[in-house]
Amino acid sequence: MDLVKPEIGLMFWMILSFGIVLFLLTKFAWKPITKALNERDASIQDALDTAKRTKDEMVALKSDNEKLLVQARAERDLMLKEARDTKDAIIAEAKTKAAAEANKMIKTAREAINSEKNAAIAELKNQVAILSVDIAEKILRHELANDDKQKALMTNLMKDVNLN
Amino acid sequence: MTVNQNRKITVNQMLKPIFLTLLFNLFLGISFSFGENEGKKEGEEKFNAGETIMEHVTDNHSWHILGHTSLPLPVIIYSDKGVECFSSSKFEEGRLAVQGNYNYGLIKGHIRVIGADIKIDEAATAKIWDFSITKNVASLFIGITVMLMIFLSVAKSYRKNAGKAPSGLQSWIEPLILFVRDDIAKPSIGEKHYRRFMPYLLTIFFFIWVNNLLGLIPIFPGGVNLTGNIAITLTLAVLTFIITTLNGNKHYWRHIFAMPGVPLWVLPLITLIEIMGVFLKPFVLMIRLFANIMAGHIIILSFISLIFIFGDMAKWIGYSVSPLSVGFSIFMGTLELLVAFLQAYVFTLLSAIYFGAAVEEHHHPPQHHDTEQQAII
Numbered sequence: 001m002d003l004v005k006p007e008i009g010l011m012f013w014m015i016l017s018f019g020i021v022l023f024l025l026t027k028f029a030w031k032p033i034t035k036a037l038n039e040r041d042a043s044i045q046d047a048l049d050t051a052k053r054t055k056d057e058m059v060a061l062k063s064d065n066e067k068l069l070v071q072a073r074a075e076r077d078l079m080l081k082e083a084r085d086t087k088d089a090i091i092a093e094a095k096t097k098a099a100a101e102a103n104k105m106i107k108t109a110r111e112a113i114n115s116e117k118n119a120a121i122a123e124l125k126n127q128v129a130i131l132s133v134d135i136a137e138k139i140l141r142h143e144l145a146n147d148d149k150q151k152a153l154m155t156n157l158m159k160d161v162n163l164n
Numbered sequence: 165m166t167v168n169q170n171r172k173i174t175v176n177q178m179l180k181p182i183f184l185t186l187l188f189n190l191f192l193g194i195s196f197s198f199g200e201n202e203g204k205k206e207g208e209e210k211f212n213a214g215e216t217i218m219e220h221v222t223d224n225h226s227w228h229i230l231g232h233t234s235l236p237l238p239v240i241i242y243s244d245k246g247v248e249c250f251s252s253s254k255f256e257e258g259r260l261a262v263q264g265n266y267n268y269g270l271i272k273g274h275i276r277v278i279g280a281d282i283k284i285d286e287a288a289t290a291k292i293w294d295f296s297i298t299k300n301v302a303s304l305f306i307g308i309t310v311m312l313m314i315f316l317s318v319a320k321s322y323r324k325n326a327g328k329a330p331s332g333l334q335s336w337i338e339p340l341i342l343f344v345r346d347d348i349a350k351p352s353i354g355e356k357h358y359r360r361f362m363p364y365l366l367t368i369f370f371f372i373w374v375n376n377l378l379g380l381i382p383i384f385p386g387g388v389n390l391t392g393n394i395a396i397t398l399t400l401a402v403l404t405f406i407i408t409t410l411n412g413n414k415h416y417w418r419h420i421f422a423m424p425g426v427p428l429w430v431l432p433l434i435t436l437i438e439i440m441g442v443f444l445k446p447f448v449l450m451i452r453l454f455a456n457i458m459a460g461h462i463i464i465l466s467f468i469s470l471i472f473i474f475g476d477m478a479k480w481i482g483y484s485v486s487p488l489s490v491g492f493s494i495f496m497g498t499l500e501l502l503v504a505f506l507q508a509y510v511f512t513l514l515s516a517i518y519f520g521a522a523v524e525e526h527h528h529p530p531q532h533h534d535t536e537q538q539a540i541i
Binding site for chain 2: 003004011013014015018022024025028029039043
């Protein structure tokens with residue numbers, strides 16, 4: 001057969017066969033395959049996007065956490081400081097209160113001691129007076145127990161008296 | 165007359181064209197006389213490389229398998245007297261003519277009507293159409309069966325493996341499909357339009373490749389020079405041409421008939437060239453595939469034929485030449501494996517580029533742009 005002259009019979013079978021192959025493969029192979037490939041591409045893209053989004057979210061979450069942590073730490077410090085201040089204030093107040101109470105008590109005690117002392121002194125003075133009178137009476141009684149002494153005394157006294 | 169002689173004479177007559185002689189001078193570097201067999205005694209015939217090679221690269225009504233064994237193929241003839249079908253073995257029984265609606269004879273590989281005067285009846289021959297299942301048609305059927313088997317099973321695995329990684333044959337075919345999609349269709353046609361051309365591009369790519377590879381198998385079900393047959397490449401090129409033409413948008417046609425920005429006096433010339441280009445592009449597609457594949461077959465066979473050509477001179481020369489010939493054949497066969505893929509790629513790529521040109525949306529500068537430019541000048 002000729003080399004460069006197309007045979008009509010072969011062309012006929014070629015068109016028929018190629019048409020059938022094109023139809024069958026388009027319907028049953030290329031469409032499902034390209035669809036599956038596109039779906040796979042889409043799902044891979046989707047997975048990549050999701051991964052990127054998740055990563056971004058993680059980063060955001062981490063920075064949020066850090067922010068929260070810093071905030072919490074600051075809050076804790078603040079609370080500690082407040083507590084310390086409160087404690088100091090309470091202690092100082094208690095101290096002043098105690099001191100005032102003590103002062104008051106000391107004052108009361110001192111007053112009581114003073115009044116007791118005064119009373120005791122007054123009592124002592126009375127006792128001393130009574131004792132002195134008793135002593136004087138006893139001395140007198142003793143000095144004037146016989147008549148000679150009474151006369152001596154009388155003479156003595158009479159000496160001092162000048163009849164001027 | 166024996167069958168063999170019959171065939172020899174017909175093929176010898178067929179081989180007269182000069183270009184084949186040139187081809188052999190080119191490939192083999194030796195001058196070769198096609199007529200040297202004539203007048204030889206029966207049984208002492210010399211090996212005729214040209215005959216063997218041409219029998220291989222052209223179409224035939226029987227399929228030569230081995231030695232003197234050929235597979236007869238059905239002959240289907242449509243004529244004004246209706247359709248008839250018989251085995252091509254009838255031609256090989258040494259009969260002058262096969263009795264049918266007409267008397268058919270196989271002359272130079274063509275079925276001809278033989279008249280009562282034992283000559284070709286040209287008038288009656290013009291009335292018959294030969295739709296025989298020839299060697300090429302049979303190979304075509306094998307090729308498309310292989311394609312359907314491969315791709316329908318691959319499509320099945322896509323359904324079965326939905327959402328999973330590809331496996332088996334699927335993972336072997338997938339990169340090729342992706343290659344056609346991402347390296348041929350998308351860059352040539354563009355993201356917007358490539359989808360509708362994908363089925364055709366995938367089909368021609370795998371059709372050409374599968375048949376190229378089948379043609380490289382040296383034993384029976386393969387080895388047919390199908391994609392190196394002009395009828396096949398013509399059909400493929402015409403399909404590409406039809407698809408390009410049907411999809412041409414107004415920019416495509418404007419570029420052909422009224423190229424923008426071309427002075428009026430050059431326009432007729434440009435238009436003529438563009439119109440020629442429209443037909444030349446598919447023509448070149450046809451010739452490229454045809455010539456590449458046919459040349460590959462001829463070269464490989466020529467190297468093998470060298471053994472027998474030298475063997476005819478003296479047996480020891482044939483034996484000593486054979487390692488060299490086999491080595492060259494292996495080299496060429498390996499090269500042809502590459503060419504098989506390359507030609508499928510080139511045909512598909514160029515088709516895609518033509519489709520791309522047909523559907524391309526040109527972004528001409530808006531009208532005010534021109535006036536602006538003029539103002540600047």
